[in-house]
Amino acid sequence: MPVRQTLITIQCPHCGKTLVQGRPNCQFCGALLPAAYAAVPVHIDDRGQTPWQEVAYKIMCGGMIVLGALAVLQAALSNGYITGVFGGADLILGIGLLAENELAQGIVKFFAWLNVAAAAALFLVSFMWFGRILEPGGWVYLVGFFLGLGGCIYWGFMIYLINYFSDW
Numbered sequence: 387m388p389v390r391q392t393l394i395t396i397q398c399p400h401c402g403k404t405l406v407q408g409r410p411n412c413q414f415c416g417a418l419l420p421a422a423y424a425a426v427p428v429h430i431d432d433r434g435q436t437p438w439q440e441v442a443y444k445i446m447c448g449g450m451i452v453l454g455a456l457a458v459l460q461a462a463l464s465n466g467y468i469t470g471v472f473g474g475a476d477l478i479l480g481i482g483l484l485a486e487n488e489l490a491q492g493i494v495k496f497f498a499w500l501n502v503a504a505a506a507a508l509f510l511v512s513f514m515w516f517g518r519i520l521e522p523g524g525w526v527y528l529v530g531f532f533l534g535l536g537g538c539i540y541w542g543f544m545i546y547l548i549n550y551f552s553d554w
């Protein structure tokens with residue numbers, strides 16, 4: 387866990403100035419801040435810049451929210467109960483991550499670790515059988531190799547981002 391100096395701030399949706407979180411209205415233009423907007427923490431480093439992790443974290447949360455919402459919509463249109471439950475969970479966890487809710491961060495991190503373990507197993511098994519990729523049907527080992535490798539990187543990166551923005 388890197389030592390970092392961050393201030394929890396928000397940006398005024400009206401004038402765009404950076405404010406310290408927790409105020410009911412903007413100290414510059416006086417605009418009332420919507421509660422949901424003010425609840426999304428924005429971090430800046432000690433040089434006053436947004437760290438790249440912040441951008442990546444927000445993209446990750448946004449992706450979960452959009453994919454979750456699409457799955458719920460699809461489930462509503464086709465009565466797909468299971469798709470709807472998983473989509474709803476993604477949607478709620480994505481919003482929880484965005485608000486840096488510790489429970490949501492813990493749940494997503496737990497599943498991310500499970501996915502890392504599964505991807506690592508796939509990678510190792512594919513690697514062990516790598517000598518067979520030229521045999522008929524051997525392409526599955528190549529696919530497994532890259533899926534496993536990609537899965538480790540993807541889910542590992544997600545864990546890194548959550549660790550960066552959680553306090554425990």
Ligand SMILES: [Zn+2]
Binds near residue numbers: 402412
């Ligand atoms: Zn303002």
